[in-house]
Amino acid sequence: MSSKHPQNPSEPCQHVTIADSSIGHVSICPECSVLHLSLNHVSVRFTPEAFRALSGMVGDAQARLDHVAQSNAAAAAAAAAAVIDAARHGPKLH
Numbered sequence: 619m620s621s622k623h624p625q626n627p628s629e630p631c632q633h634v635t636i637a638d639s640s641i642g643h644v645s646i647c648p649e650c651s652v653l654h655l656s657l658n659h660v661s662v663r664f665t666p667e668a669f670r671a672l673s674g675m676v677g678d679a680q681a682r683l684d685h686v687a688q689s690n691a692a693a694a695a696a697a698a699a700a701v702i703d704a705a706r707h708g709p710k711l712h
């Protein structure tokens with residue numbers, strides 16, 4: 619995808635890949651510093667400030683997901699411990 623520099627629309631942006639993964643990649647135009655987030659057939663352009671905001675937002679969302687996952691794991695571990703504790707200290711059958 620060749621988009622135009624905002625400041626210099628006669629020249630297409632260059633794309634230098636600075637990160638990639640199984641879902642897409644991030645490239646930057648060395649001339650105008652626009653960041654391009656490419657996911658399969660979708661490409662979104664960001665100013666450096668907007669990209670930082672996106673990164674922070676995605677990071678916050680992931681932290682929340684991780685927190686929920688940890689809570690679930692902790693709850694499962696606590697439930698298992700309670701079952702084991704009940705089995706150890708519960709009424710003896712003989």
Ligand SMILES: [Zn+2]
Nearest residue numbers: 623631647650
């Ligand atoms: Zn550019």
